[in-house]
Amino acid sequence: MVGVKSNIFVKDKVAIVGAGLTLFRRRLLETPRDLAWEASREALSSAGLTLKDIDCIVVGSAPDAFDGIHMKGEYLADGSGGFNKPVVRVFVGGGTGVMVPVVAWWHVASGLCKTVLAVGEEKMSHAYPHPQGVFAYIWDPILERPLGPNLIWIFALEMRRYMHVCNASKEDIALVSVKNKRNALDHPAAQAAAKITVDDVLKSEVLVWPVQLLDISPVSDGAAALVLASESVARRVTDTPVWVEGIGFTLDNTHWYNRDLAYPRYLEYAARMAYKMAGIERPWREIDVAEPYDPFDYKELHHIEGLMLARRCEAPKLLKEGYFDRSGELPTSPGGGLLGVGNPIAAAGVMKVAELFWQLRYEAGARQVKKPVHKAVANAWGDLMQAGTVVVLST
Amino acid sequence: MVGVGWYGFKPTVPELSFREMMFEAAVRAYEDAGVDPRRDVDAFISCQEDFWEGIAISDEFAPEPIGGVLRPTMTITGDGLQCVGQAYMMIKSGAFNVVAVEAHAKPSDIMSPQEIYEFSLDPNIRTLKISNPLFQAGLDAVAYMRRSGASREHLAMVAVKNKVRGLLNSRASHSAKLTLDQVLDSKPVIHPLTRYEIAGFTDVAINVVLASEDVARRLGDKHVWVEGIWWATEVGTGAVEWHEWGRMPSMRLAALGAYKLAGVEDPLRQTDFSEVEDRFSYMELLSLEELGLGGGGAHRMLESGYYNPEGGYPVNPSGGSLSMGVTLEATGLSRLLEVVLQLRGEAGGVQLKDVRRAVVASWRGPPTYTSIVAVVSRD
């Protein structure tokens, strides 16, 4: 609101104090509630806490149609520790994974919850004959669905536009897939880790040209969880709390074919909101490591630019120079991202935040980036090329 | 809350799509609040569920009709009151000053509502092929009656009180000139509940604008305070066997949380009336008990006329969901809207006199055990 100063000194500083996740695979034996529980348990034990210590629960999960139950959040509630506790489920399509810590943030920053268990879960394997079929229903029923669109169409349209405007080739873009799948070789939960070459990507099955099989992340089951706490609790629980310095979220319009797809302006808006809160003015210089959402290889480049970590159309060139490698100036997806670790939609975003949590604490082992790290940013994307969710972390 | 707007409250709204309804409600709310959504509103929260909407990722349709495009907008899958809870937290955090909350329902677009309720059940329970997926309400009703000593007559009295009251409420499309005998003579649909005791569906879109104290005072005198709000889930829908049948612990916990924030210790004395969950007749009585408004026994208080509009503590003076209809995830906002209108003296035919503070309670309905409670007041 104009003329009203926002209180930038939030009531309670918020930190992430624990993280955990399950294996990510095309199909896991565990039920949705089991998955939520396993990830929650890992996160709690990593923080040295139990459910009794948790005040509030935030659950994130994407289309109910995947797990195959209406009001999926209610189903997952107790798997996420929701026994006689406040529980909310957030759902902003693929943006959910990073929306989860955003919502958890205000649970703590408001002073109303001292500790929050934030869980992302997805069980895509329930959907038959193929989870892709669920995406038949995300479209406008009158203007879009009659055309029989497949979700990959919309990504392909965006990728093609990006390639055209930025003069980026498929070879340039495929390097993201190569980098992330290689990074994922060191991630214990990874589903799609591999040593591949650009050639392998270009030889893979063409789905919707220019999108080929190895350009995209797999379909997955999995869950990931974080424990957030207010400053007083955080300092008791750990020596290295990872502070949530900034949060941002934006939704662009539903009419995605009424705007230029070459640039994710919704992400820039969300990023600006988060950077402003975090006091970051030059993200390309101040951010040390990033986990930009990478459901498709070109998307990571798209998001790097939207997060203002590179200028528009500059990301492919920097990628080629090794700028975003683990040993580079600004490592991106050092954990392997969605392309390498897997894409159980809501859990994937939480996984990326968990990766930054471990990176900032120097706990990422073989995945640890070369340079010293202090500030990080993660984003997720969702809906019909609309949702940008951003979280800025620092130690 | 500095502004409210709504559109619908009819069994069907064929002339508008759900997006257009959202727009109408939003325009009215922003006008009421005196804010420009493109400049003054810091965030927009929508409460909706995919399978009510018929769109996988209904969040896609949230921003445009409510002025949230390229602004911080998001969706919570929950009852509208849970979104008000989020707005409360966002404002309390200091990072947001004005937050708009919307929820809408277009059950008239749903051709297979029973099947969608069935789809919300644990898959193991679905294999039992129970003909009415709302059966849990019956189980709770029976357990409640046995524990409390409430009889079928008491449940019927709730239906009569609310449905008749609704005749005075222009927003109540399901009201009726009902008598106790009519209810008692009617066959149960879900034992022991008759068709008069189960709320029907209504289409509506509701938008509520919340603001921090500074902004609220700047905007004028119409504001209504959310003194406290809390919510709780007792168990998930995959574990309903663990629910405490005949009770609503989630509502009790939500109430305790809301009362604590509001500084309320004796709600029956410290508040003037309440709008509570009544989509099934027994729920009004059970809600009152769990909210600490049951005195020596909610059914006895009801019998004595205490909860009547002219009684000592009016409950659901709007006529409740039984006469207004269940508005899916907008049910909590429907109850909240009625409270806001009462406190502002704008409730029309159902206006109470001299009311300052109220309790609002909502339950997400079967098969969930999630409740939300708020304490709301005016200066």
Add this chain to the structure above:
Amino acid sequence: MKPERVPGRYIREEDLRRLPGVIEYTPTARYSYSAGQALSEFLRGLKDGRILGKLCPSCRRVLVPPRVYCEFCFTPTTEWVEVTGAGRVETAVISYIGVARERLEKPEIIGVIRLDAPGHAENSFDFAGLFHKLCGVTEDDVKSGRVIGMRVKPRWKPVHERVGSILDIECFEPLQPREVV
């Protein structure tokens, strides 16, 4: 190294099928969507072989598809304005798979078309546009990038086949050289 422990057990489809207690379920979820005022009129227009847009009195842009509000100005739209249907291709791709990821017999070419419509600045980020099939272009046109920027117009289904649906437009096809719409 974190994470220390990663729980979860992978299982193959065949092994899952052999386990006891596997439940198969198909939800019944049927809806009858109210098109609302704006889209109803738009669909009526399509039946008549016209593409209709709606004017925002604030920013003066004609929005296609039409809506009752301009989502940027948050203002109700006012007049109905027919657009020619001509436009240019913003982006286009070739699909070899269908809705449920099955291989298509014949690949489909889809695109986003920026329509000529009053009020929009040249090369603006936001524009009046439609998402539809493209015909009369080859796979090579798409892969080479020739198709982007190509001027196109709607190919309508014959009058008796139009029902008031987005499919009343069969596809968008290239304008012939010197053709004016």
